[in-house]
Amino acid sequence: MHVGFIFLAVIVGSILFHIFTPWYWTDIASNWGSMDDTITLTFWIGGGVFVAVCLFMVYCVFKFSYKEGRKAEYKPEDKKLEKILTIATTLGVAALLAPGLIVWNQFINVPKNAIHVDVMAWQWGWQYRLPGDDGKLGSTKVANINDNNPFGIILEDPNGKDDVLIQSDVLHLKNNRPVKILLRSVDVLHNWYVPQFRAKMDAVPGVVTYYWFEPNKVGEYEVLCAEYCGVGHYGMRGRVFVKSEPDYENWLQEQETFSDLVAKQEEIEFSKTKLAKK
């Protein structure tokens, strides 16, 4: 008898835990509410099945426990029942899959007006690059990376000249404007993840990967690395500030562009050669 009660307690406990848990989603700060909705839907359908199956099991435990002399039913199969269960399960699964695929379609199709952000990862840190007035990022190559060209921008590419370089792990984003995160890594796999934005994607050396979201809550957020990348993995953090448009523009003005950087370096070179001549 007590077996049935303990299992019942486990099921009821699980439900209560789910209802009263203090641990749940961080408040969402992006457009991906639809992801939360698909999770909620899965919770209802999946949780329903879990509870139903377990309750049925507990019922059997109460009802059909061993009794000397009773004989179990002999029933190798029941085609009709099996057919019904197959169809019902298929429908349930389809009901979960369809919305999932629709949202995935949104997730992989980036809106046209999204600001492109180059997120560059290494062991263990982040830096960012934003397009200049032309709205385009210059192309890059790992082999070009050096002290004078920390992002490895290809010098011949005119798009790269006005790119805004942020050599720190703090990124600022404009509120209510989609961003397309373009990820790359110079060494191993990483993953630029902000729990409040929900979305994530690996940065893979050798290719550029992407995802997009639209931040919709002004504030400060923490970036986590979500793909194991060596001993420093757990400490590979960064920060994101979502700002209103004017604040964002002010911040952007203060940042250095690639041509600024090149000019600065040429100045240094120039003074060095002057010194040498003297």
Next chain:
Amino acid sequence: MSNFIKKLFGTLAEKPWEKEQAVIDTNHPGKTFNLSLQTSAVIIIFGISTVLFSLILTGYLYTMPQEQNTKFLFKPNLLWVNTIVLFFVTYFFSKITKDLKKNDITKIKKNLILVGGLSYLFLFGQIFFWYQLMQDEKFVTTNTYFSSFYIFTALHGLHLLGGLFFWGKVCSKTLKLEQKEIISQKKSISALSLYWTFLLIVWLVFFLTIYVFNDTVIAWCKALLT
């Protein structure tokens, strides 16, 4: 094949608890296929190595570099000779199996030795080809094309060596036997023969792939299109 599928799925549709079915089932001898244990083992090993080699080929196609430097393939080269040697091995093996079927055992010992010798010749040819490649400054680290080339040929060679191990066992047993008793080795020998046929197939697929998917041919196709 269709027979096989019918049999498999027909089996899965049986209702073993019904009395009529029980009568049929009790009559079952317990064996699923009319194959010797050795042949079954060879077929399974072939299944495994098919997966293995297709994965390497897929990996190669996945990371195919732009520049491969494969002009050497289009000059006369040792790979062709090796391929022909492998053909001969399979040819002699099929002769052995045919003879065994006809109970004609006069040439079996001779052919068995020939088969092993030719296989070693093939291995030697492969290694010599490696040597030539390296002379030509094409190393396993040169690019992923050559990495795949070396690893594929190496695994194929190991596969062959594995076969040669069993060949050695069977061969030494057979050579000790009187002519008349050779028939007792029939199962093992025909399993070996099957093994070599598979080795040939794997090699031919690889051979075809390196000739079709390489920069020279791709450049040529592109030239045709434009």
Next chain:
Amino acid sequence: MAEDFNDNKTIQAQSSETISGGGAGVTPDKDYVRPAEVADQDLYHGHSFITKWVFCQDAKVIGVQYFLLATFTGIIGLILSWLMRLQLGFPGAAGFMTAEHYYQFVTMHGMIMVVYFLTALFLGGFGNYLIPLMVGARDMVFPYVNMVSFWMFFVAVGVLLASFFVPGGPTGSGWTLYPPQAILEGTPGSGMGIILMCVSLILFVAGFTMGGLNYLITVLQARTRGMTLMRMPLTVWGIFTATVLAMLAFPALLVSAIMMSLDRILGTSFFMPTILKAGEMLEYGGGSPILFQHLFWFFGHPEVYIVALPAFGIISDLISVHSRKNIFGYRMMVWAIVVIGALSFFVWAHHMYVSGMHPWFGFFFATTTLIIAVPTALKVYNWILTLWRGNIRMNTVMLWCLGFIVTFVNGGITGIFLGNVVVDVPLSDTYFVVAHFHMVMGIAPLMVIMGAVYHWFPLVAGRMLSEKLGKWHFWFTFLGAYSIYFPMHYLGFIGVPRRYFEMYDSPYITSAVGMNEFISTAAFIVGAAQFILIYNIVVSLKMGKPAGKNPWQANSLEWHTPTVPPEHGNWGDKLPVVHRWAYDYSVPGAKEDFIPQTTPPSEVADTEVEKT
């Protein structure tokens, strides 16, 4: 191709004649069995201690050897998990624990549990012990190869454990071993550790292939008379299908291990793109890290089912025996096993939704993944429908079965979360994943193993395990494990990433500290509870109640050997003949509530089975 051996037509003709009671040369007897056509197997009988117990060719001894060695590595995996939980629940409590150590422990724990513990135990352990007995063979078809298989496994475990003692320690690249990180500095054990890991895996695969060859051919070609495929117990179906999967999936692991070793040792670039490390360009270029992930998961996903399918099979048999009822929907169960096995090769990239592969793959793999949920769900329904109107013995074995159903359904449902591509985006690489896979492929199969141990121990040892200790063991393990992993899902919702040496100190996550302490405490208790089993086994071996023949009143052949425990050769002088499927429990009209597979129809003449 394959010619039908038992040419169906002749048999049908024969049997219809049998039924109509006529026909020359065929006895009109219900109990008619065809004379043996396969020559009896010659077995090698060891005489010295070494050939009898060490280099032994008896599949049963090999099975026990696999079981013991796998359990031993499993205990190491368990101890590693304790150390990790100590760090996570009470940071700094274990003074020596650095991030390097933590990652090495995570890696070794994961790899040991999945490959060297569960796979070896289900296929090597239960497979070897049960296949020949259940299909009525004297032994595996290639006993010598079978022995070599175990010793290869032994060496593989040796190499794996040796990596704890090499400079730099074992690899700390995560059990997924993703390059480039696995072979670059910055990951612990990127020197010798990773090489030894690859070597050990290669040995394991080679040894396992030898064993697998045996399981497959024994099941297909060496069954006894009357044992059709559809009369086999589901345990054999599960192990058989899992072995097919293993034979097709392990080559992928082999290829990736070989290629990665070459990248590490020779400097090839199969998986290595251009890399800049500490300001210097490495001499790699042109390879693809994502290719490794495809290869790894092409192995890795079927691997999940290599563990799950034998578990499905075994649990079906346990539930059926202890409910005194045939397994509901036997054919559906077989189909589901086969279909799940086939589909499992088309879902691998659901582990890679956020890996940067082409996003269109997401549509395909989400669809295939959710399709596989259907046959899986059907299996669950059939388990609980087997309980329905059964006569359920509430013994320890049944408790493990019930525990399995709860944890498996729980983990299966969270699998639907993760399989549905966009739901996976926020949850992947968080503790939600850790909770999910522990529930579904850690705890659930563990429940099956435990159930199987309590069920088959009397066969192996001839004595019963203590029920009382068994029940304590169950409740500690089940309740403890459930309270470890159920709350852990919610850490994932918060967004705590997995493989974090220190839990995360962000303001909104510090609330999880209490939960982590709770989880760790539960983990210590669960781990300690396993020693109840060891104690139980040790004591029962000598002092347990003698089991006698067939203590559970089961039908399948393994309980009907002439001697208990079965001896080398299993069947004495005469191979058994099978007259029915393995699930004739509570047949209407029969005197007893079970009819062994060897019972001919004439002995149970009054039974009446309705047509379905």
